[in-house]
Amino acid sequence: MRVINDRLIITLLVLLFSACSGNNTSNEDTLPNIVLIVTDDQGWGDLSIQGNENIRTPNIDFLAYEGASFTNFYVSPVCSPTRAELLTGRYHPRSGVYGTSAGGERMDLDETTIAEIFKRAGYATGIFGKWHNGMQYPYHPNGRGFDEFYGFASGHWGDYFSPNFLERNGELIQGDGFIIDDFTNEAISFIENHKDQPFFAYIPYNTPHSPMQVPDSWWQRVEERGIELRHREPDLENTTFTTAALAMVENIDWNVGRINQKLEDLGIEESTIVLYMSDNGPNSWRWNGEMKGRKGSIHEGGVRSPLFVKWTEKIEQGTKIDKISSSIDMLPTLADLAEIPHKTSHPLDGVSLKPLLLQEPVSWEDRLLFNHWNGKTSVRSQQWRLDHEGNLYDITQDRAQRNNVSDQFPEIAASLSDSLNRWEENVLADLKSDQADDRTFPVGHPDFRNTQLPARDAVPHGNIERSNRFPNDSFFRNWSSRSDSITWDVEVLESGQFEIDLYYTLPEEDLGSVIELSFGDNSLSDTIDVAHDPPVEGMGHDRIPRQESYVKDFRPHSMGMISLQAGRGLLTLKALDLPGSGGPDIRLLMLKRVD
Incomplete structure (x- = not known):
């Protein structure tokens, strides 16, 4: 009774606060917990419940057996658009999302997110994994309604084993173990910490997105089993890639089982809604129910996703729903299930699927x-x-x-x-593009101390080149002239003093390079006096060669303090002196407000 009584007391306090603030919620029964799991580049067919004999996913399948499964659920063809749609309840072009990197992945700041909806209703909100809808605050998850963020804001990551440059609420940290296990550990801790109050836990995993890295134990299980079920055009399939992808999904399945078990152990399984979906079609040609297309395609194979919804209290076991539905329906559906207000700044494109989930006797209108x-x-x-x-x-x-x-x-x-x-x-009338996007990268928001400016969001000039054609998780190299520079189109939101950390590598022969950072009339220069020249890495864990950039162990160099005045302009890095044959490789600028 103690847990139930504590939760009731907290809920009553939430109701009292909401009544005073004008956001009325109902009784305790309308405040279920939410766990929303989204995978990255997993196809509809990458589950044993879909008939794929190459894979074993009992814990994910359990969600379907114990709850509802959607036969015709659709998402966008690629990552950030789908995430924007489920976060806002609107088609992604409306929210300013037109790309997957270099600013095109950001949702406009006037959008209302699902996390803001639940936070207003008194929920604890947390995200654990890949955000991919903006890095600099207030585009950052902590600026979009999430109390807790552990993961990365970029579109993909270059190392899945205790990687550098993960972050916790804006502070850079190193991961702990295989990245999906790590994200699950953090999500479970969040669930434990908030078991006595309603919580919204968003768990956007970043696998089976490449690079194709997975621990040996998971790889060996799928490799020993073999790939028997093939893509409809088998000559297109790389079975090594398929093996890696399915091994990564089996690891996800194990982690879903850990979440299921934790909810049961805490005694909150029945009052928790657990959802499972993917963000687009498979990232390779592999079995996907004979459907046409894959990731990036607007055909069935590129946009059909599994959706399983388990809520023991109210959703009948084995419910099957064939009505077409979409990622745009997530916000209104979850708010409706929780019976909380979901007023948004713009009209929604999505509709609530609650009548279908609870099998309410309503007339369902045809839709497109x-x-x-x-x-x-x-x-x-x-x-x-x-x-x-x-x-x-x-x-x-x-x-x-x-x-x-x-x-x-x-x-x-x-x-x-x-x-x-x-x-x-x-x-599409207002759809942005990389040429027409006039949004800056914000710096120095007074409510958030740290601003990351990665190479991904910068423009190289002169001889400087990006380490890979895919900007996410890339770095700049080939700095060989004082006429070379790197620029970020930024807006300083409030004037102040900022500490600058430059994440770099530099060989011994180029020691003594003098780097200047400038914005408007103010500048800061400093000498890099510590050599740090690690090799590129990541290939040791890759099951097949990657398309994306390899990574390095970049070192932070404190450049000192700079005064930045509010306003828009180019934040510029250039070399004042290059005593050797080249300059540093650059991964990231970190600006820390100190006033």
């Missing part, structure tokens, strides 16, 4: 769902999908999209084409 990426849009009705080229598919009969039936059903194709065109005219 749209998937957009890289200039291509497709539209899905309950029966049909029309792609960007005008091809029409009857998904109820042809999930694989092998038979274009637009000639047989011209009126349906024309109607869906009109709807697609209207959606593009409406939703």
Whole structure:
């Protein structure tokens, strides 16, 4: 009784506070805990419950058996758009998300997030994993409604074993063990710490996104079992990649089991809603239910995701829902299930799925769902999908999209084409691009001490080059001239004094390089007097060669203090003296407000 009484007391205090602030909530029964698990680049077919004989996922499957599973749940073709949609309840172009890096992944600051909704209702809010919707505060998770953040804000990470440059609420730290196990440990600690009050735990894992790194024990299980079920065009499949991806999912499954067990051990399993989904289609050609497309595609294989929702108190075991639904439905659905107000700054595109989950006797209206990426849009009705080229598919009969039936059903194709065109005219009207995005990277918010400015968000000039064509987790190299520079387009939000740490590597022969940081009329220069020249690393853990940048052990160098005046401008790094043949490799600037 002690746990129940404590929770009731806390809930009553939350209700009293909410009543005084105008945000009315109901009784304790309307305040379930929420655990939202999102995986990265996992295909619909990467689960044993979907019929994939190459993999074993009993703990994830358990969520479906004990709760509800959605047959036709859709997300965006790539990472940050899906995350923005589930966080805001709106199609990603509306929120300013047009890319996956260098600023294009950020949600506009006038958007209301699901974390803000739950925090207003008295929930403790935490995120553990990959954010991928903005790094600098207030784009940062701690600026978007999350009390606790442990993970990384970039689009992908270069090392999955005790990596550097993870962060906890803005402070850089080193990870502890395999990254998914580490994120789960932190999420479990959060759940334990808040077991006596309602909590919203968002766990966006970053696997099976590449680099394809996974502990030996998980790799060996899948490798020994072998890959029997293949992609519909087997010549396209790299079975080593498939083995790594499925091993990473089996590791996720183990961690989902740990979360399930912790909820049971704490006695809060029945009052906790657990959701499981992916953020896009698979990141390689592998078995995916014969569907067309993969990550990056607006076809079924690129946007169909599993969605399992377990809530022992109210969702009937084994519920199956075939109505089309989407990541845009997450915010209204969870707020509706919790019976909390969800007023937002903009109208939602999503709808509440609560009537379907609780099997309420309501009339469900037909709807259309749209998937957009890289200039291509497709539209899905309950029966049909029309792609960007005008091809029409009857998904109820042809999930694989092998038979274009637009000639047989011209009126349906024309109607869906009109709807697609209207959606593009409406939703894409204000879509940003890397050329048209005028948003700066904010620096020095008075409510947040640290501002990270990674190489990802900077522009190199002269001979300086990026370590990889994918900016996320990259660094700058080949600094060889005093005319070279690195710039960040920033806005200092409030004037102040800032300590500057420069994360660098520098060989012995280039020791004594003098680096200047300037903004407006103020500048700071300092000499790098400690050589630090580690090799690039990461390939030792990779199961196959990666496409993304390898990483280094970058060292922080304290440059001193600089005064920054409020306003917009270029924050510029350049060399005043290069005594050797080159300058430092640069990973990150950290600015720490001291006043």
